[in-house]
Amino acid sequence: MIDLIAITDHPGPPLPGSLSLQAVPVDGLTAVCAPAEREDATVDALWRREETIEALMADRDLLPVRYGTRLEDDAAAARAVTERRAELGAALDRVRGAVELSLRVIAADDPGEARADDETGGRTRSGADYIRAKACLVARRDAGARTLHEPLSTLARASVKRPPRPPLELLRVAYLVDRPAVEGFTALVARAQRSSPGLRLLLTGPWPPYSFAER
Amino acid sequence: MTTIQEREVALVDLIDRLLGGGVVVAGDITLAAADVDLVYVHLRALITSVATAQEKGLLPHMGSAV
Numbered sequence: 644m645i646d647l648i649a650i651t652d653h654p655g656p657p658l659p660g661s662l663s664l665q666a667v668p669v670d671g672l673t674a675v676c677a678p679a680e681r682e683d684a685t686v687d688a689l690w691r692r693e694e695t696i697e698a699l700m701a702d703r704d705l706l707p708v709r710y711g712t713r714l715e716d717d718a719a720a721a722r723a724v725t726e727r728r729a730e731l732g733a734a735l736d737r738v739r740g741a742v743e744l745s746l747r748v749i750a751a752d753d754p755g756e757a758r759a760d761d762e763t764g765g766r767t768r769s770g771a772d773y774i775r776a777k778a779c780l781v782a783r784r785d786a787g788a789r790t791l792h793e794p795l796s797t798l799a800r801a802s803v804k805r806p807p808r809p810p811l812e813l814l815r816v817a818y819l820v821d822r823p824a825v826e827g828f829t830a831l832v833a834r835a836q837r838s839s840p841g842l843r844l845l846l847t848g849p850w851p852p853y854s855f856a857e858r
Numbered sequence: 859m860t861t862i863q864e865r866e867v868a869l870v871d872l873i874d875r876l877l878g879g880g881v882v883v884a885g886d887i888t889l890a891a892a893d894v895d896l897v898y899v900h901l902r903a904l905i906t907s908v909a910t911a912q913e914k915g916l917l918p919h920m921g922s923a924v
Contacts, residue, residue, distance in 0.1 A: 650883075707879070707881070710876040710877055711877075712882075731883075745871040805874070848871075850871070
């Protein structure tokens with residue numbers, strides 16, 4: 644059994660020798676396969692997969708394949724790629740020369756009792772006042788998170804928003820960024836962080852283009 | 859992504875991408891979607907504990923893990 648881990652162009656640069664990878668040429672593409680992972684999908688196994696794909700990504704464009712794609716042998720890998728040859732080629736062109744950056748925006752604190760109390764100056768107020776004050780804080784915070792996205796998206800080739808995870812996560816976006824533009828993108832996020840003390844900006848990457856492999 | 863701490867921060871992103879992203883080729887996929895879902899739930903529980911520690915200030919703040 645083999646794991647299909649990435650689709651690249653054929654011919655491409657030689658595969659890194661240390662990783663026991665196998666290249667299966669299929670109609671102008673290469674299906675990169677690895678010996679089937681014996682372990683269940685532990686955190687270590689996931690990081691190993693990521694390291695392998697990042698090593699490949701260093702000197703070639705690729706489409707990472709959904710984790711868990713296990714096939715009988717080379718012939719089965721070739722059949723699987725052939726079935727989607729046209730879409731895979733188009734997707735590879737779409738991500739060519741770019742990497743994925745992940746941004747999560749998290750509220751630095753919960754707009755709960757303390758801050759809502761501060762806004763009233765300690766006056767006695769009704770439950771409705773409290774709810775209004777809290778809603779106002781939440782709205783301001785959410786608007787702040789949303790305004791971060793626009794300037795970043797102009798530096799990216801494409802972006803995909805995912806549902807943020809409540810209660811504190813406000814924004815979760817993947818950006819497809821041209822390799823030469825990564826530095827400028829990172830600098831813009833750093834500036835946005837400095838001017839947004841109420842928010843935490845978690846930027847990770849460069850990732851293989853996981854979020855842009857399928858339309 | 860080299861240090862332990864960077865990996866903890868990036869683990870959420872890694873799992874979202876490896877298990878929810880990437881190109882899907884048909885064929886004889888033997889690791890069934892249900893298995894992946896179980897793995898996902900298990901790993902998400904782990905992440906939640908890391909994220910909680912971070913939000914409570916038990917892990918130092920990271921503005922950027924790039």
